[in-house]
Amino acid sequence: xxEFSIKWHExxxxxxxxxxxxxxxIDMVSVDALTKGFDSLVESNRCFVIVDMERVDFVSSxxxxxxxxxxxxLIEKKGNLVLVGLxxxxxxxxxxxxxxxxxxxxxxxxTVLSDYRWExxxxxxxxxxxxxxxxxxxxxxxxxxxxxxxxxxxxxxxAFRIETIVDELANNAIEHGDHEQRKFYIEFSLDREKVEIAxxxxxxxxxxxxxxxxxxxxxNPVVDDESIRGRGLALVKMLSSELRLDIDTGGTTxxxxxxxxx
Amino acid sequence: xxxxxxxxxxxxxxxxxxxxVRKFVAESSLIEGFTPKFSYRTEIIVDELCNNAVxxxxxxxxxxxxxxxxxxxxxxxxxxxxxxxxxxxxxxLRKVIGANENNTAFVGHGLEIVRMLTSGMEVSQTTNxxxxxxxxxxxxxxxxxxxxx
Numbered sequence: 001x002x003e004f005s006i007k008w009h010e011x012x013x014x015x016x017x018x019x020x021x022x023x024x025x026i027d028m029v030s031v032d033a034l035t036k037g038f039d040s041l042v043e044s045n046r047c048f049v050i051v052d053m054e055r056v057d058f059v060s061s062x063x064x065x066x067x068x069x070x071x072x073x074l075i076e077k078k079g080n081l082v083l084v085g086l087x088x089x090x091x092x093x094x095x096x097x098x099x100x101x102x103x104x105x106x107x108x109x110x111t112v113l114s115d116y117r118w119e120x121x122x123x124x125x126x127x128x129x130x131x132x133x134x135x136x137x138x139x140x141x142x143x144x145x146x147x148x149x150x151x152x153x154x155x156x157x158x159a160f161r162i163e164t165i166v167d168e169l170a171n172n173a174i175e176h177g178d179h180e181q182r183k184f185y186i187e188f189s190l191d192r193e194k195v196e197i198a199x200x201x202x203x204x205x206x207x208x209x210x211x212x213x214x215x216x217x218x219x220n221p222v223v224d225d226e227s228i229r230g231r232g233l234a235l236v237k238m239l240s241s242e243l244r245l246d247i248d249t250g251g252t253t254x255x256x257x258x259x260x261x262x
Numbered sequence: 263x264x265x266x267x268x269x270x271x272x273x274x275x276x277x278x279x280x281x282x283v284r285k286f287v288a289e290s291s292l293i294e295g296f297t298p299k300f301s302y303r304t305e306i307i308v309d310e311l312c313n314n315a316v317x318x319x320x321x322x323x324x325x326x327x328x329x330x331x332x333x334x335x336x337x338x339x340x341x342x343x344x345x346x347x348x349x350x351x352x353x354x355l356r357k358v359i360g361a362n363e364n365n366t367a368f369v370g371h372g373l374e375i376v377r378m379l380t381s382g383m384e385v386s387q388t389t390n391x392x393x394x395x396x397x398x399x400x401x402x403x404x405x406x407x408x409x410x411x
Contacts, residue, residue, distance in 0.1 A: 128272040129272075130268075
């Protein structure tokens, strides 16, 4: 077993984050050095800590306790402590000690940074698609969007509403687009508070009278009781926080903003 | 090999997006008439290439990975483009891709799996310094596929 060592440095990608690199065997004897190292971090207000465990051979239960104590103090200061680079055997041992119920494990530092920025900076992330204009693709697009928003912490109800909006807009884009172009576009942007969806189809020289009719229908989507169709836009309007239509010479774009409800 | 449909996806350099994206490409191949086995293997290829792109790509805000899928009658051509890497990295990748029984350059497990599942793989770099990996997977590319299809 290699000798215990603890080193820390500021993350190269984000100065708010400290990376602590542990190595060797963290046994009873090493716990003091571990605790002192983390004490100095907490005192210097380095509150978000990634502990890199890739070169750790062994962790004793007092060492896990010390890490838990440090995490608790960091959380009191609005920070956190997460673990990266666990080998399968170390992960298994930590799980047996119940550490998986306390710490979040990550595969690499990059994913931690991404999650940290998502939580703290509230910057939007963007997904863009160019898809064949075929109705068969719509369920797959719906599932893609729903899966992304749930992965990012939106609940099932929000995800269902967002996928319903995407479903209706995509079906409309396919139905009313220029079929010879064989493609349409979706731009999807999400942050912790809202999603923005833009669905664009390609059209050719829309008749001004038809453009006017589309705009009117868009402003006031009326559901005709006698018809089995035409409910899509009304449904989208009901589920959206904001809805906007742009018609230009090349195509039609529907913009939707949906604020997170949970 | 006549061209049928094409699909393009652009998403952040963030591992959270990979499961949804790989599933979407796999579903798309089913829609285009490929078998469930072909679709599953396509999903593995996308997963490996995207994980590499996230692992070696930059973690700067706004950086993105671009996937392009060209569906043809008997094959799918996948292109994965990420903003990471430099000329040296691309040269190393070429060595890795060109490795075989006679040329034992180190191949990571991911790329080795991709090489096993495809019939062609090439790497290049755009003028903006983006790394591009292009693979072609044919319906029946080798004996194992033909026997088990």
